[in-house]
Amino acid sequence: MKNKIETYLxxxxxxxQIVFGVDEIAKQRKxxxxxxxxxxxxxxxxxxxxxxxxxxxxxxxxxDNALGALLHKGGVKAVSIxxxxxxxxxxxxxxxxxxxKLYSGGTN
Numbered sequence: 607m608k609n610k611i612e613t614y615l616x617x618x619x620x621x622x623q624i625v626f627g628v629d630e631i632a633k634q635r636k637x638x639x640x641x642x643x644x645x646x647x648x649x650x651x652x653x654x655x656x657x658x659x660x661x662x663x664x665x666x667x668x669x670d671n672a673l674g675a676l677l678h679k680g681g682v683k684a685v686s687i688x689x690x691x692x693x694x695x696x697x698x699x700x701x702x703x704x705x706x707k708l709y710s711g712g713t714n
Contacts, residue, residue: 609699609703610695610699611676611696611699611700611703611706612676614692614695614696614699615676615677615685615696617692618687618688618689618692619677621689621692623687623688623689623692624685624686624687624688625637625685625686625688626679626682626684626685627682627684628646628650628653628654628683628684630686631653631654631657631684631685631686632653632656632657634657634661634686634688636661636688637657637661637663637686637687637688638663638687638688638689638690638692638693638694639663639664639665639666639686639687639693639696639697640654640657640658640661640663640664640665640666640684640685640686640687641665641666641667641668641673641684641685641686641687641696642654642665642666642667642668642673642683642684642685643667643668643670643671643672643673643674643682643683643684644667644668644669644670645670645671645683646683646684650683650684654684655709657686658709663693664693664697664708664709665708665709666696666697666700666706666707666708666709667706667707667708667709668705668706669705672705673685
């Protein structure tokens with residue numbers, strides 16, 4: 607059975623309101639939510655944290671390899687959500703999910 611976050615991420619993909627990968631996220635001018643996999647490399651995590659500060663948006667950290675599974679794309683470690691409503695829906699559901707942690711700075 608699909609959970610709500612998986613459904614919302616599917617909506618983002620179908621609506622083309624999602625950006626995949628650290629390099630593409632770094633090029634973004636506006637984002638409402640960043641989501642990374644905990645297995646993302648240290649240098650890539652630093653790039654995402656810089657993007658988070660520049661874009662002024664929340665950052666969700668997902669436990670190991672769960673992001674790729676939620677998107678049904680194995681190698682995905684970082685995404686950016688470009689739709690405000692879908693981003694807020696994902697954040698509201700993620701508060702109650704133990705596999706999602708909202709990044710607050712420092713080590714999480």
